[in-house]
Amino acid sequence: MSLKKRRFKYLGESLIEGNIKITATFAIVVVFLIFIFIMRESLPIFFNGEVRQEITFGKLFKGTAWQPVSDNPRFSLWPIILGSLKVTLIALFFAVPVAIGAALYSSEFAGRRLKEFIKPAVELLAGIPSVVLGFFALMVMASFLKNIFGWEIRLNAVNAGIALGFAVIPSIYSLAEDAINAVPRSFREAALGLGASPWQTAVKVVLPAALPGVSAAVLFGMGRAVGETMVVLMAAGNAPLFSFNPLNSTRTMTATIAAELGEVVFGSGHYHALFFIGLVLFLVTFVINMTSWALFDGLMSKLYGSKK
């Protein structure tokens, strides 16, 4: 028998391979095109003379007021950048301990049955549409928190942050749990064999060993929080105030785009400013993702040695 290839033997395989290649390329191309589109719509701020009479790059970072539709429109991004930052940090402050605690509990301490309950239950939380979470935060949680803590303003950054926390808990939990589960059993055995208690084993050995994955999970959650729109649109009070007080109403970059893009005059300075916000968001998430990778690699080589 000859070793020569039969003519159509691998036809099926090469068809499938080609298909996968096309799909993958398509996904990348779409993301790239979106980026190009946002660039194109925000660049007039730099280059188009007509637009520049209304708005320039400098104006976006001058002052502290975002008042795009007043007689004397002002386009400072600071209040909404600050708003995004505030709400994101509050969300992480609330979500990170809960998610990592739950992940550690379900992989290290919970019995098999309980574990089989916790994981789907938390992941079910991910299935709640963000508009429902926002609605809950707006109608129920805000009044509840206001009554308990005696807040003056019902809808504020803390309220939105907590609601946003609920939205990102499942993502952080899920990734952190995977990272913790991936810690080899031999580490746990070694620690227990040395007379560490289960709690010490979990906190001093398993969690540090999973740190690269867990911190990547946190940053992933941060990316989600920065980009989440509906919850903050509904629960934060939507006033673009330049205030560091978390109990004031606030507005995020995402909510600004969502709230204003529908009614903006096409091609106006305001229109291009909104796209510029989109560009900033794009860059912020990009930087967060990059940091997450760098952190993961850095921690990996610190913990596991640079040999591998």
Added chain:
Amino acid sequence: MQTGTDRLEIKGFNLYYHRTKALEDISMTIPEKRVTAIIGPSGCGKSTLLRSINRMNEMIDGVKVEGQILLDGEDIYQKDIDVVELRRKVGMVFQRPNPFPKSIFENVAFGVRMGDNVPAKEKLEEVVERSLKEAAIWDEVKDRLHRSAMELSGGQQQRVCIARALAVEPEVILMDEPASALDPIATAKIEELIFRLKEKYTIVIVTHNMQQAARVSGFTAFLMLGKLVEFGPTEKMMTNPASKLTEEYITGRFG
């Protein structure tokens, strides 16, 4: 041969995985400050028996035990035994080197840090140095104590793991095929080390390597299908075993 005082005693010990009986009616006395080897064909329960001595089997679902294992006359399977304390007295070295992803120093200091009284820094440094010297690895790592232990070679990692076990000053050290993942040179180093450690510690070692058992151990237990076939001085087991099964196994007719 004198067996010294007997501080570790296994009495009528049975172990089940769910319904399967993995160990059946094991009774033996492990002599103090000697090396006792447990040999037997794969799946005979030798690792299971070893792990029963510091209750590491409890991590596995569906394990049930009967009978007693006495350490200094105290049954370690009584209800009110503090397993954490037990494991500080009965240390363990595993088949594959498993240093933590921490520095060499932190690996060795780990057990001590997990204890009730964490010593001051200088004392801790002393303990680490002493343990690494005892494990015959000090000279190789003394200049890189704060580098990750994962960067070491397999044989070095295993000696760091031994140092880590020694640091908590156990009475008994259990070794589960400690050299089976290592090359011959690293193996020789570990064997030398075991030979010296028996001056201070009671050592129980599981091995599938007959020559290794002959080289390092004073006593040998031969297990088959979960039963203890024969237990006695290694020399006698190797040259003139009482049981036909033992003879067949050590001469390599099966296993």
